[in-house]
Every structure is written in C-alpha cells, then in structure tokens.
Amino acid sequence: MPHLGVQLLVQDRHVVMDNGLLQVTLSNPDGIVTGIRFSGIDNLLEVLNDESNRGYWDLVWNAAGSTGTTGIFDVIRGTSFKVIVETEEQVEVSFTRTWDSSQEGKLVPLNIDKRxxxxxxSSGFYSYAIYEHLKEWPGFNLGETRIAFKLRKDKFHYMVAADNRQRFxxxxxDRVPPRGQPLAYPEAVKLVKPVEPDFKGEVDDKxxxxxxxxxxxxxxxICMDPAVGFWQITPSDEFRSGGPVKQNLTSHVGPTTLAMFLSAHYSGEDLVPKIGAGEAWKKMTLFRFGRTLNRRC
Known part of the structure; x- marks a missing residue:
C-alpha cells in the first residue's frame, strides 16, 4: 500500500523524495537525479551510466566578447542543499551554487538555484531553476541551458515526439562503429549493422x-514491459528563447529526453543572450516530468 503523504529522507550523499507512487533520488549537495523508482522498476534511468550522467541540468557559456555559439559545457552541481517545503502534501528541495570572483573564468557568473x-x-515531479547575475559581476554569453534525462536502454525503446511522430x-x-557509419556531422549516423535489422540503412539524427x-x-x-511512460511536460513556452516558431530538440536515441530552455539551434548567435558587466539579470525555467501507466500517445 502506498503510504500517505510525501516523505523526505536526507542522507549524507543523497536526498530521497517519496510519495508512495514515485521515488526520486538526488545526489547531495550536487542536485543530480541519480534514481527514479516507479511501477516496479528500481531505476528508470540508465544504471550503466555514472550517477552524474543520468539526470542533470547543464549549460553552455562563454566570456563576454566571445563570438559563435559554442562554449564551455557545464553540468551544474550544487554546493549547498536546503529544504524549502516539507509537508505531507508537498516537498520542495533546493540545490544552490553561488558565484564569487575567485571563480572568474572557471564558472559562469551566475547564482544558480535548482529546485x-x-x-x-502525483506520479511525476517538478523541477525549476533560478539563474541570477548581479550587476557588479563580469559579463558572459549563455549559449544553451537545459535538463537531460538518460533512460535505460534495456527498457525504453518506443519514442513519442508528437501524436503523428512516434516509433520504435x-x-x-547502433550509432557506434562498426554498427553505425558517421556522416557529414557528428549527429548524423547511418545504421549499417543495427542490432534490429529493420533499422538497417536508416540515418539517425537527433x-x-x-x-x-x-x-x-x-x-x-514508453517501456512496454511493464507498461510505463516517461514524459517531459511543459505547460508553457514563454520562458524559452526564440518565440513560438523557434525549433528545439526533444527526445532522441539514447534513450534521451531533453527539456530545452535556451539554445542557438536553428537560429545562430543572434539568440545567444549576452549579459554585460553592470547588468542585473534573472531567469526562471520550469518543467514537469510525469510517469503514467498503460499509456501511449
């Protein structure tokens, strides 16, 4: 029987949120999702990966004055943990990373609070982050920020991008030689000897x-056995860059699920925020990850 209410267990290295339906484990104080237990599956995330490479917020940044859309890749690791709300109805936890001048050139000049x-x-959980730049700090460019979840490849084989875009x-x-043949750019791979012969000759490209x-x-x-869906749900796109017709990545071979909040994909440098020295700036992003039984879009 599921227990009543939401429970929070804080350990030296992990924080566990559990409502009887769903259990989410995060590293402490990093705030990286290391485990998601649901519907008889001990962990929906890829257990073959290191704990730091399962469910994480990241960003790409560069110093002010830089050009282009590439930069320094940073998996955001908190340095401090705090409980914001703890009741039978709701648990909210915070993992923060605070910037100071000793980190100049090493970390993006932002205070980051991951919640x-x-x-x-509820069979899902919410996450949001608050990024804050103080006006006395140096400027920077923010090329991309997102959250990524890497699911178990032995469980999740069917992907849904939209009602009319879903498939095994x-x-x-299959993307790695000799099963896959790299093409003109790294994201595009021809499947020449896939595990499942039905995919032979296809080009996979996120x-x-x-x-x-x-x-x-x-x-x-979707995992077929047991029947479990892993869904990234976004109630609004107002915090995403580029407006309503700007394209962003979704899910792709991995099996990987992305929540993209800001990127230069399909647009280039014009959409890269350039925060200047002397400029105060604050941004908040929100999404929900839900799990459902016996559902196919």
Missing part, C-alpha cells in the same frame, strides 16, 4: 525530432 518538487498522489527507435549501440516551441508540450518514451 525539485514532489506532490502527494534504434539503440545507442535533429529529426525537433519541434517548434508552440507545439513542444509533451514528449518522451
């Missing part, structure tokens, strides 16, 4: 599954 929320009776997917192993912001509401993966 995770679980509600009573190749394995990540950009094939991009969606305009206005249509990017729900996407994710």
């Amino acid at each position: 995770f929320v679980m509600l009573r009776g 997917m190749p394995l990540p192993d 950009y094939q599954y991009s969606i305009e912001n206005k249509d990017n509401k729900v996407h994710g993966w």
